[in-house]
Amino acid sequence: MASIFLALFFHFGFLSTLVSAISFDKIQLPKNATGPEALAFRLGTLQFFTGVADGRILKYRGPGNGFVDFGFAAPNRPKSICDGTNNLNPNPVCGRPLGMALHHQTQMLYVCDAFFGFGVLGPQGGLVTQLSTSADGVPYRFCNAVDVHQPTGNVYFTDASAVYDIREQEAAVIAHDSTGRLLKYDVKNKQVTVLFWNLPGAGGVAVDEQERFVLVSEFIANRTRKIWLQGQRPYRSEIVNSLVMPDNVKRTMILDNFWLAGATARVMQSNLLPVGVRINGNGNVLETVNLEQWYGNKPVSEVHEYGFKLYIGSRSEDFIGVIKH
Numbered sequence: 456m457a458s459i460f461l462a463l464f465f466h467f468g469f470l471s472t473l474v475s476a477i478s479f480d481k482i483q484l485p486k487n488a489t490g491p492e493a494l495a496f497r498l499g500t501l502q503f504f505t506g507v508a509d510g511r512i513l514k515y516r517g518p519g520n521g522f523v524d525f526g527f528a529a530p531n532r533p534k535s536i537c538d539g540t541n542n543l544n545p546n547p548v549c550g551r552p553l554g555m556a557l558h559h560q561t562q563m564l565y566v567c568d569a570f571f572g573f574g575v576l577g578p579q580g581g582l583v584t585q586l587s588t589s590a591d592g593v594p595y596r597f598c599n600a601v602d603v604h605q606p607t608g609n610v611y612f613t614d615a616s617a618v619y620d621i622r623e624q625e626a627a628v629i630a631h632d633s634t635g636r637l638l639k640y641d642v643k644n645k646q647v648t649v650l651f652w653n654l655p656g657a658g659g660v661a662v663d664e665q666e667r668f669v670l671v672s673e674f675i676a677n678r679t680r681k682i683w684l685q686g687q688r689p690y691r692s693e694i695v696n697s698l699v700m701p702d703n704v705k706r707t708m709i710l711d712n713f714w715l716a717g718a719t720a721r722v723m724q725s726n727l728l729p730v731g732v733r734i735n736g737n738g739n740v741l742e743t744v745n746l747e748q749w750y751g752n753k754p755v756s757e758v759h760e761y762g763f764k765l766y767i768g769s770r771s772e773d774f775i776g777v778i779k780h
C-alpha cells in the first residue's frame with residue numbers, strides 16, 4: 456500500500472502537498488547584524504557561515520556558542536564605518552557577501568560577494584581571496600550564488616547582471632534585464648568559464664549529485680531553469696518551475712531534491728507570500744512550506760534543509776528561521 460502510494464506520488468508530481476510547519480525557532484544574529492542571505496553548513500556539525508548586510512561573513516558556532524566574525528570580501532573594509540550598518544542599500548566599500556558554499560573535503564568556503572565577485576576563504580577566515588571578477592571580458596556586477604559539486608570540487612556560481620548591481624535590483628527588474636550568467640570554476644585548472652548567458656536575474660544555483668545539470672533561478676522572470684551540462688555551450692535548458700521571485704536553490708543531501716526560496720502571488724491581492732518549495736530534478740513540486748506566519752510579506756532568500764530541519768535565510772530579517780516539519 457505504502458509503496459503504491461509512493462509510486463503514485465512520485466509519478467504524479469503535481470500531487471504536491473502544502474505542509475504546515477510544526478515548530479519555528481529563531482537563531483538570532485548578533486546585535487546590529489541583519490540579512491543572512493545564504494547559509495553554508497560544516498558537515499557533521501551545527502556550525503554554519505552566513506553573509507550579512509554590513510559585509511561580514513559570520514560563523515555560527517552552534518547552539519549556545521553564538522556567532523563570531525569570520526571574514527569579509529572587501530579589501531580595506533573600514534570596520535568603524537561598516538560594522539552594524541543594516542542598510543538595505545549595501546555600501547560597496549563594505550562589501551556584501553551573498554552566496555556561499557563549503558567544499559567539505561578541503562574546508563574551503565567559496566563566496567560570491569555582490570561587489571567583489573567570486574572568491575574563496577580558508578578555515579582561518581579573514582579576507583576572501585578573489586578568484587574571479589570578470590569572465591569573457593565582462594565584469595560581474597552582481598555575483599549572487601555559489602554551489603560546489605562535492606566529489607569533484609568544481610564550483611558553479613551566478614552573476615545576476617552585467618549591468619545592474621545589487622543597489623539597482625529594482626531597476627533591473629523593471630527593465631527586464633537579462634544579462635545574468637551561469638559560471639563554472641574548474642578547481643583543477645583554476646579557470647572560469649561562462650556556461651550560460653542572457654539569464655534574467657540569475658539568482659540561485661544548485662548542481663545535482665552527478666553533475667549532470669544545474670538549476671538556476673531567474674528572479675526577474677519568475678522561473679527556474681534546468682541547464683544540462685553536456686554538449687555544446689550554451690547548453691540545452693528547460694524551465695522547470697514558475698515560483699515568483701525565486702532566490703537561492705539548495706540541494707537536499709538525500710534524494711537529490713532541491714529547495715527553492717521564493718514567493719507565491721495571492722489571488723486578487725498584490726502582496727506576495729514567502730514560501731519554500733521542494734522540487735525534484737524534473738521540477739515536480741513535492742512540498743510547499745508557507746512562511747507567511749513568520750515572515751509576513753517579506754522575501755526569503757534561502758530554504759536550506761539540514762539534519763531534518765529547514766533553515767531560512769532572508770535579506771530583510773535579523774535572524775535565521777529554523778523549522779521542524
Ligand SMILES: *[C@@H]1O[C@H](CO)[C@@H](O)[C@H](O)[C@H]1NC(C)=O
Pocket residue numbers: 486487538539540541
Ligand atoms: C546598533 O544598534 C543599536 C540599537 O540596538 C543602535 O543604537 C546603534 O546605533 C547601532 N549601531 C550601528 C553602527 O548601526
Ligand SMILES: *[C@@H]1O[C@H](CO)[C@@H](O)[C@H](O)[C@H]1NC(C)=O
Pocket residue numbers: 675676677699700720
Ligand atoms: C513576476 O511576478 C510578479 C509578482 O506576481 C509580477 O509583478 C511580475 O510582473 C512578474 N514578472 C514577470 C516577468 O512575469
